[in-house]
Amino acid sequence: MTLNGKRAIVTGSNSGIGLGVAVELAKAGADVVLNSFTNDDSDHALAATLSAEYGVDVTYVQADMSKGRECRALIETAGGCDILVNNAGIQFVSPVEDFPEDRWDAIIAINLSSAFHTTAAALPAMREKGWGRIVNIASAHGLTASPYKSAYVAAKHGVIGLTKTIGLETAGQGVTCNAICPGYVLTPIVEKQIPDQMAVHNMSREDVIAKVMLQRQPSGEFATVEQMGGTAVFLCSDAAAQITGTSISVDGGWTAL
Ligand code: NAD
Numbered sequence: 604m605t606l607n608g609k610r611a612i613v614t615g616s617n618s619g620i621g622l623g624v625a626v627e628l629a630k631a632g633a634d635v636v637l638n639s640f641t642n643d644d645s646d647h648a649l650a651a652t653l654s655a656e657y658g659v660d661v662t663y664v665q666a667d668m669s670k671g672r673e674c675r676a677l678i679e680t681a682g683g684c685d686i687l688v689n690n691a692g693i694q695f696v697s698p699v700e701d702f703p704e705d706r707w708d709a710i711i712a713i714n715l716s717s718a719f720h721t722t723a724a725a726l727p728a729m730r731e732k733g734w735g736r737i738v739n740i741a742s743a744h745g746l747t748a749s750p751y752k753s754a755y756v757a758a759k760h761g762v763i764g765l766t767k768t769i770g771l772e773t774a775g776q777g778v779t780c781n782a783i784c785p786g787y788v789l790t791p792i793v794e795k796q797i798p799d800q801m802a803v804h805n806m807s808r809e810d811v812i813a814k815v816m817l818q819r820q821p822s823g824e825f826a827t828v829e830q831m832g833g834t835a836v837f838l839c840s841d842a843a844a845q846i847t848g849t850s851i852s853v854d855g856g857w858t859a860l
Pocket of ligand 1: 640690693791792
């Protein structure tokens with residue numbers, strides 16, 4: 604499929620799933636705007652590498668997705684977009700009574716409110732063109748819960764609610780809004796959880812992966828960033844033009860349990 608001439612903005616895309624989605628969109632021919640809150644030489648070098656590799660325009664725009672004004676400025680600085688992928692996200696694990704307020708606020712801001720701000724800023728131009736794709740990276744935790752992840756689960760359920768609402772507000776206008784719900788994907792956000800889980804459960808790395816993380820994932824395998832990217836490309840295709848306001852699970856069967 605070709606996304607030639609389309610501009611995609613992927614929030615939180617200097618690593619993990621965001622980067623995987625950016626790569627698949629670039630392979631499909633889209634120009635891509637990468638983003639994170641950092642402004643390192645390596646961020647701009649990454650954009651240059653992808654541009655050279657896939658023959659599309661790739662730039663990097665710094666913006667902190669915890670701040671509404673910066674979310675909106677990202678869309679403006681990029682010159683608008685045809686494809687918006689709301690992917691930036693963080694995690695924190697704690698019983699609710701000890702959950703630090705600042706971690707709750709940061710998770711709600713980055714994982715949920717940023718998608719509200721970017722969508723509000725990007726939508727008018729999509730409507731005007733009569734074509735647009737909004738893809739929200741939610742989670743299996745947008746559909747089910749786990750203990751000690753109150754903020755994350757609340758934010759991801761919120762993303763699913765936002766997705767349904769935007770799907771309705773854009774129906775019949777050439778714009779779709781959908782969520783992808785990954786199960787466990789071995790990215791830095793997951794890597795960071797492994798030492799904590801090893802300590803909590805007094806288990807080896809291998810046992811934490813097999814018996815704690817992938818225990819919820821019937822396939823027994825991590826999903827991959829390439830699979831998330833491929834699903835996003837599909838949602839941008841003509842075949843998906845009537846898919847809107849819904850979510851696609853890429854979770855090895857987790858939410859079928
Ligand atoms: P990751 O830590 O590799 O990537 C997160 C990205 O968000 C990074 O690029 C980071 O720089 C960026 N980011 C963090 N705070 C930001 C901020 N304030 N402003 C801008 N960018 C910011 O993690 P990942 O696994 O690739 O996660 C990507 C998304 O996928 C998240 O929304 C996460 O909740 C979701 N997800 C991940 C998994 C998984 O198993 N890895 C499962 C389900 C959902």
